[in-house]
Amino acid sequence: MKISEATLKRLTQIFRTLSRMIRFEQFDESISSAQLGDLIGVPSHTVRKDISCLGEIGSSGRGYDVVKLHGFLAQELGLATPKKAAVIGIGKIGSALIEYGRFGNSGFDVVAGFDSDVNRIEAMKSDVPLYPAYDIEEIVRREKIELAFLTVTADGAIRSLERLIRGGVKGVVNFSPLILKSDEIHIRNVDLTGELTLLSAMINFGGLTASEE
Amino acid sequence: MKISEATLKRLTQIFRTLSRMIRFEQFDESISSAQLGDLIGVPSHTVRKDISCLGEIGSSGRGYDVVKLHGFLAQELGLATPKKAAVIGIGKIGSALIEYGRFGNSGFDVVAGFDSDVNRIEAMKSDVPLYPAYDIEEIVRREKIELAFLTVTADGAIRSLERLIRGGVKGVVNFSPLILKSDEIHIRNVDLTGELTLLSAMINFGGLTASEE
DNA sequence: TATTCTTGGTGAAAAATATCACAAAGGTTA
DNA sequence: TAACCTTTGTGATATTTTTCACCAAGAATA
Numbered sequence: 001m002k003i004s005e006a007t008l009k010r011l012t013q014i015f016r017t018l019s020r021m022i023r024f025e026q027f028d029e030s031i032s033s034a035q036l037g038d039l040i041g042v043p044s045h046t047v048r049k050d051i052s053c054l055g056e057i058g059s060s061g062r063g064y065d066v067v068k069l070h071g072f073l074a075q076e077l078g079l080a081t082p083k084k085a086a087v088i089g090i091g092k093i094g095s096a097l098i099e100y101g102r103f104g105n106s107g108f109d110v111v112a113g114f115d116s117d118v119n120r121i122e123a124m125k126s127d128v129p130l131y132p133a134y135d136i137e138e139i140v141r142r143e144k145i146e147l148a149f150l151t152v153t154a155d156g157a158i159r160s161l162e163r164l165i166r167g168g169v170k171g172v173v174n175f176s177p178l179i180l181k182s183d184e185i186h187i188r189n190v191d192l193t194g195e196l197t198l199l200s201a202m203i204n205f206g207g208l209t210a211s212e213e
Numbered sequence: 214m215k216i217s218e219a220t221l222k223r224l225t226q227i228f229r230t231l232s233r234m235i236r237f238e239q240f241d242e243s244i245s246s247a248q249l250g251d252l253i254g255v256p257s258h259t260v261r262k263d264i265s266c267l268g269e270i271g272s273s274g275r276g277y278d279v280v281k282l283h284g285f286l287a288q289e290l291g292l293a294t295p296k297k298a299a300v301i302g303i304g305k306i307g308s309a310l311i312e313y314g315r316f317g318n319s320g321f322d323v324v325a326g327f328d329s330d331v332n333r334i335e336a337m338k339s340d341v342p343l344y345p346a347y348d349i350e351e352i353v354r355r356e357k358i359e360l361a362f363l364t365v366t367a368d369g370a371i372r373s374l375e376r377l378i379r380g381g382v383k384g385v386v387n388f389s390p391l392i393l394k395s396d397e398i399h400i401r402n403v404d405l406t407g408e409l410t411l412l413s414a415m416i417n418f419g420g421l422t423a424s425e426e
Numbered sequence: 427t428a429t430t431c432t433t434g435g436t437g438a439a440a441a442a443t444a445t446c447a448c449a450a451a452g453g454t455t456a
Numbered sequence: 457t458a459a460c461c462t463t464t465g466t467g468a469t470a471t472t473t474t475t476c477a478c479c480a481a482g483a484a485t486a
Contacts, residue, residue: 003418003484004472005415006472006473008411008414008415008418009411011414012409012410012411012414013392013404013475014450015410016390016407016410017392020367020390023321030321032432032433032434033433033434034433037393038253038390041392041393041394041402042255043474043475044433044434045474045476046474046475046476047474048433048434048435048436049435049436049474049475051434051435052435052436053474056434056435058434058435058481059384059433059434059481059482059483060431060432060433060434060435060481060482061431061433061434061482061483062302062432062433062434062461062482063432063433063434063482063485064434068258072317074313076352077413077414077417078413078414078418079410079413079414079417080414080415083413084415085409086467091310092303092305092306092312092419093306093309095305096304096305096306096309096405097405097406099305100406101406101409103214103302106406106407106408106409106410107409107410107413107414108409108410108413119257139360146413146416147412147416148414154233169415171409171412171413171415171416172412173405173408173409173412174341177229177233178450179226179230179252179253179254180254181254185287186409186415186416188412189254189310190315190403190405190407190408191226192309192386192403193239193310193313193314193321194229194319195401195403196314196319196320196321196360196362196384197225197228197229197292197319197320197321198221198222198297198321198401199227199360199385199386199399199401200290200291200292200296200321200384201221201224201283201290201291201292201320201362202218202384202399203291203296203359203360203383203384203399204217204292205291206222206289206428217442217443219442219443219444220443235486245462245463245464246463246464246470247463255444256444256445257463258445258446258447258465259444259445261463261464261465262444262445262465262468264465265464265465265466269465271463271464271465272452272453272464273450273451273452273453273462273463273464274451274452274453274461274462274464275453275456275462275463275464276462276463276464277464286468297461327435345461348479374448378428411485
């Protein structure tokens, strides 16, 4: 079965929503595709089609068993055993991610932080061990780290990326304003301030799409 | 002419790339669609088609005049006169965004910060004025703020969003793990740790798309 | 048990998006 | 000026993604 990136994104959103419901013990035994759709902001048929890509797990007339669906998604998406993750660049964004990353149930676990500024490393206190940037390749390989948040400036982004790839990382979320691409690993570019620029442009175009020239 | 959200996103990426080139004075007089495509990670024909949605601005045999294209995009996308923006929630992410937001050429200008913790407001020093959260509606209306970064926890996200909408905001970038929707304004949901979960799932599926069940 | 209501799964239709291929326009060189 | 590059703009095509419509399965009710 084929799964599009859009579908995979929605499935992980469903997974995280279920994780949160379970963590806070706020859920009924089962949930309908319409309810799930409301939670992630898509119509019910999209939810059904997405889930059915992985198999038949729902129950006609009742919906999806919350705990069962959560476990099913964890299994099928490979999130059952969390992957190790690193944060490169311990600035504000980086240290925020280290804190957030301590929640379980997300499919990953932040186990190391890196920064090129050795003084900053020593000055900071952190739940996870911090290392100088030139140790990225070695530590990533030794600890079998598979994922990384890249929160460095545009200058250092490429060098850090190369180190990560040489260390064997399989996926990177890039927060630098530089748009990175790689044939070897998965990269997701997240431009924080770029989102506001896009929003600004969207407002000028009235609707989401369509406009008079 | 109609513009899809995907096209608009790429056009803002081109705009920001050109802005950076101009700011650092590192550019030739003109640039080809192929070069632009390399920079934002899409093929040249996509770049040409996107730009041509706004009009004919390129020059056969030479490409696009960098300064002219930048100005043209600013004009057409409505980024020529920066919109005012606010940051709701002055934690690590929030204060990082306030810093980043001081760059010009992005189509927006951060002019206010808000937090529900009054002590934190007083303790922080910031380039922009900080206010308590219950003043959101008033200040947003008075200052004619059109955009906002929402960097609060899931608990406070909905209340903050309502205040922003009542104040007349037109677009919000939501960083809380809650997926927000609104019929009245544009909302972009950016789930930072969710990106790693998605990446983790993508790795388990080998390619970007396609896989055997 | 018969009836009615709810809800998932899914093939088919529709819409949106991306890709291609090439004519035409401007630049360059001899 | 003529021949040859380079590169844009775009109609046509192909692909992907979403939406729709409805059947069948299970639950609830009487």
